[in-house]
Amino acid sequence: MKTRILCIVGPTAVGKTELSLQLAEALSGEIVSADSMQVYRGMDIGTAKLLMNQRRGIVHHMIDVADPTEVYTVHRYAVQARKTIDEIALRGKTPIVVGGTGLYVRALTEHFDFTETRENEAFRAQLTARAEREGVQRLHEELMLRDPEAATRIHPNDLRRIIRALEVNEITGKTLHENWNQGDSPYDSVMIGLTLSRDALYQRIDARVLQMMEEGLLDEVERLRARGCRRDMASMQAIGYRQVFDFFEGLISREAMIDEIKKASRRYAKRQWSWYRNDQSVHWYDRSEDGMILEMIRDRVLQGWFESRSGSQPLGGTR
Structure with a gap:
């Protein structure tokens, strides 16, 4: 019998964290982060990590598992997160996967064939040299020709992921999508998606950015720089961090x-929405209907889950 897991997806700032806490309380669950930047220690404010006193006593996993000076791959995440999920299930708890990194969620809920996507250091070095000579945009344009689907998901400035996608294509002759093994999923997973009107979501995003500034994002980046983090590192490509580096180096003003x-x-947020919008397995709920989301999820999607969780509290008691 497959392990049952619940996945909560959706764009940044839509409210996935709050819903995950409520469902964890109702389902006697533990949360498994699927955020590619929350894995890094010391990157707290810019990645919107919950403080320990905000987690309501709910155990969180796959947070602070890597140093920001190292590269953390999706393969490494999948191996660690699957081991964690198995351990949660053995404790009789419900694994609740939460995060906006679609590739990480997909690496758990589907079977990815990592065996063929070995590294080619020589080819990678060639691409890095080309990026220095011709610019990252030229490599992104090449990726658009070789693997349009991957190119639309990867930011034009994300050199590390652009190189990896081109490397996979060079080695296997296939796109990233074609490298997903269509074998049986290791889990019985339910996908819950949160959405919100564009104006409302943008307001939440803007408010979050200002909150990060007030909480000390600049000081956080200073501490990371003191630890040896450079702007070309994978961790420092996270939104917020690379812009602060630009500010520190005098390339832009504070307001800019x-x-x-x-x-x-x-x-x-647009890329996150594009990742999931055609996924028929996702059950979508409008975040503006906050007062009814939990009941709707219980009645429409998770029938029987709540009754089977010993010691879990009634859904209505989680508001």
């Missing part, structure tokens, strides 16, 4: 930095 973080967050 804040504006760029807001714009980049909005573009990221």
Whole structure:
């Protein structure tokens, strides 16, 4: 019998975290983060990590599992997260996967064939050299020709992922999508998606950015720089961090930095929505109907889950 897992997806700032806490309380669950930047220690404010006193006593996993000076791959995440999910299930708890990194969620809910996507250091070095000579945009244009689907998901400035996608294509002769093994999923997964009107979501994004500034994002990046983090590292490509680096290096003003973080967050939200919008397995709920979402999820999607969780509290008691 497959392990049952619940996945909560959707664009940044839509409210996935709050819903995950409510469902964890109702389902006696533990939360497994699927955020590619929350894996890094010391990157707290810019990645909107919950403080320990905000987690309501609910155990969170796959947060702070890597140093920001190292590269954390989706393969490494999948191996660690699947081991974690198995351990949660053995404890009789419900694994609840939460996050906006679609590739991470997909690496758990589907079977990815990592065996063929070995690394080719020589080819990678060639691409890196080309990026220095011709610019990252030229490599992104090449990726658009080789693998249009991957190119639309990967930011034009995300050199690490552009190179990886081109590398996979060079080695296997297939797109990233074609490298997904269509074998049986290891889990019985239910996908819950949160959405919101564009104006409302953008307001939440803008408010979050200002909150991050007030909480000390600049000081956080200073501490990371003191630890040896450079702007070319994978971790420092996260939204917010790379813009702060631009500010510190005198490339943009403080006001322009804040504006760029807001714009980049909005573009990221669009890419997150594009990742899932054609996925027929996702059950979508409008975040504006907050008072009814939990009941609707219980009645329409998770019938029988609540009754089977010993010690879980009634759904209505989680508001």
